Amino acid sequence: MRRAFLSLTDKRAFLPLVEELLKRDLQLVASSGTCRFLQERGYPCQDASEWTGFSSLLGGRVKTLHPALHAPLLARPEDYPELSRYGWEPFSVLAVDLYPFIRQREKGLPLEELVEAIDIGGVALLRAAAKNVPFVLPLCRLSQMPLLLRALDHPEEREKLGRRLAAEAFSATAAYDAAIAQAFRDAAGDGEAWPHHFILPLEKVADLRYGENPSQKGAWYRPLGERASGLLKLRQIQGGPLSYNNVLDAQAALDLSRALTRPGAVVIKHTVPCAVAVGRDGADALEKAYAADPVSIYGGIVALNRPLDGEAARRLRPLFLDLLLAPWVEEEALPLLRKKKLRLLTLPEPAEAWPDEPIPFLIRSAGESLLLQDPYPSPALPPPLPPMDPSLWDDLALAWQVVAHMKSNAIALVKGGVTVGLGGGQTSRIGAVQLALSQAGERAKGAVMASDGFFPFPDAVEAAAAAGIAAIIQPGGSLRDEAVLQRARELGIPMILTGTRHFRH
Numbered sequence: 001m002r003r004a005f006l007s008l009t010d011k012r013a014f015l016p017l018v019e020e021l022l023k024r025d026l027q028l029v030a031s032s033g034t035c036r037f038l039q040e041r042g043y044p045c046q047d048a049s050e051w052t053g054f055s056s057l058l059g060g061r062v063k064t065l066h067p068a069l070h071a072p073l074l075a076r077p078e079d080y081p082e083l084s085r086y087g088w089e090p091f092s093v094l095a096v097d098l099y100p101f102i103r104q105r106e107k108g109l110p111l112e113e114l115v116e117a118i119d120i121g122g123v124a125l126l127r128a129a130a131k132n133v134p135f136v137l138p139l140c141r142l143s144q145m146p147l148l149l150r151a152l153d154h155p156e157e158r159e160k161l162g163r164r165l166a167a168e169a170f171s172a173t174a175a176y177d178a179a180i181a182q183a184f185r186d187a188a189g190d191g192e193a194w195p196h197h198f199i200l201p202l203e204k205v206a207d208l209r210y211g212e213n214p215s216q217k218g219a220w221y222r223p224l225g226e227r228a229s230g231l232l233k234l235r236q237i238q239g240g241p242l243s244y245n246n247v248l249d250a251q252a253a254l255d256l257s258r259a260l261t262r263p264g265a266v267v268i269k270h271t272v273p274c275a276v277a278v279g280r281d282g283a284d285a286l287e288k289a290y291a292a293d294p295v296s297i298y299g300g301i302v303a304l305n306r307p308l309d310g311e312a313a314r315r316l317r318p319l320f321l322d323l324l325l326a327p328w329v330e331e332e333a334l335p336l337l338r339k340k341k342l343r344l345l346t347l348p349e350p351a352e353a354w355p356d357e358p359i360p361f362l363i364r365s366a367g368e369s370l371l372l373q374d375p376y377p378s379p380a381l382p383p384p385l386p387p388m389d390p391s392l393w394d395d396l397a398l399a400w401q402v403v404a405h406m407k408s409n410a411i412a413l414v415k416g417g418v419t420v421g422l423g424g425g426q427t428s429r430i431g432a433v434q435l436a437l438s439q440a441g442e443r444a445k446g447a448v449m450a451s452d453g454f455f456p457f458p459d460a461v462e463a464a465a466a467a468g469i470a471a472i473i474q475p476g477g478s479l480r481d482e483a484v485l486q487r488a489r490e491l492g493i494p495m496i497l498t499g500t501r502h503f504r505h
Helices: 011-025 034-038 048-052 067-074 078-086 102-106 111-119 121-131 142-153 154-186 245-258 283-292 308-318 331-338 390-403 427-446 459-467 481-492
Strands: 003-007 027-030 093-096 138-140 203-207 218-225 237-238 263-271 272-277 300-302 321-326 342-348 360-368 369-373 411-415 418-423 448-451 471-474 493-499
Touching: 003 011, 003 034, 003 121, 011 027, 011 093, 011 142, 011 369, 027 034, 027 048, 027 067, 027 138, 034 048, 048 067, 067 102, 067 121, 067 342, 093 121, 093 360, 102 111, 102 154, 102 321, 121 154, 121 342, 138 360, 142 154, 245 263, 245 272, 245 300, 245 321, 245 390, 263 283, 263 369, 272 283, 283 300, 283 308, 308 331, 342 411, 390 411, 390 448, 390 471, 411 427, 418 459, 427 448, 427 459, 459 481
Parallel strands: 003 027, 003 093, 093 138, 300 321, 321 342, 448 471, 471 493
Antiparallel strands: 203 218, 237 342, 263 272, 263 300, 272 418, 360 369, 411 418, 411 448
């Protein structure tokens, strides 16, 4: 007779599996809690303590760590005579869902409470069964049930399907241990900034239609065991599924809109800002952002940093947008938005603005390797140069926020709380200046300029002066800083050096 061992946390959810195993004439053996649950509901089951002849210890912390369980999971056909000498029979199936450590960590519980949710025996059982595929079939998630049942019903596919189940089991235990390691690292406080082994367990959020292009496959993942933040915290209340490009663009829009301190609107295309504006409210900022670049906004992504009300929704009526983000959507705006074919993301609860949610690190790929770094610093400003027009200072602050979210080399021109020229992703600083000025045209006169990196030569200042730029903000750090500052003084342009560069590659 074939046998299955069960040790379940979410016992009720696994009842369909129990019934399918019994239909296939598998004898059930289960840990004490699981066995009691099944027997109370009329399912035949043998308690693990009867099987091993040993009851649990240490308040239940030691109950499945026993040779009578692990030997039947690890035994191969040539080992069966050895098993029989001890009166044991091999297992064919193992079903274990681990203690909910990851779910508990997402609640933000302290380590003293989290350690009680660390599964020891379950991880050992899963690894033993997975090592012994195809003689034992391991299952760690109920969603794997069709795969397991097919392996039981089709012996010719058992080895191939068993390897898939084993891969899932080892992935599950690896992710589980990684989440535990990170919890201990967090509780330890200050230590090694980047540990020797950086293990990042990931959980799939969704399969995507494709990657950046239809010829590429794509999927979206989230860090396992971390509390949801950023895009993962938002809910989609209308529109089709998010694509790979949607996710990247939405994150860029969220990041920049969250950085704005005044009511603002951000327009993103291909992760690049094409218009940013601040105003009295969301509707006013949206109108200004549209006027700043009415061409690029077509099919773009728009993010507001204040609730989207009916007036803002009415301003959106003539626009074709792919995706819209706002901290909240007022009830009066919903009927207007439903008439439009666009994806709409918002927070699950009413909010007046985006919450400030710092992230621990940034990660990106470089071929098959990975790069990690601290999050981008918030663009801080030094005190204004005396005397300076307050309206210029407000524009400088906005330009400095915007340029920090552009691709290097980057230049942002702002006038009256609106971007009038953006030059990003250029191979020279003067090239970025010329691109931004050409986009601004006559609007450059009286605007301010922000640069994400230093000016290596005075040529950028001279071009700015010729276009009528009223003030410049840049990080400094060039060997020619003094020459650049002197040229700005000669041309009558106030120049502020922040001391902080904001490259984005």
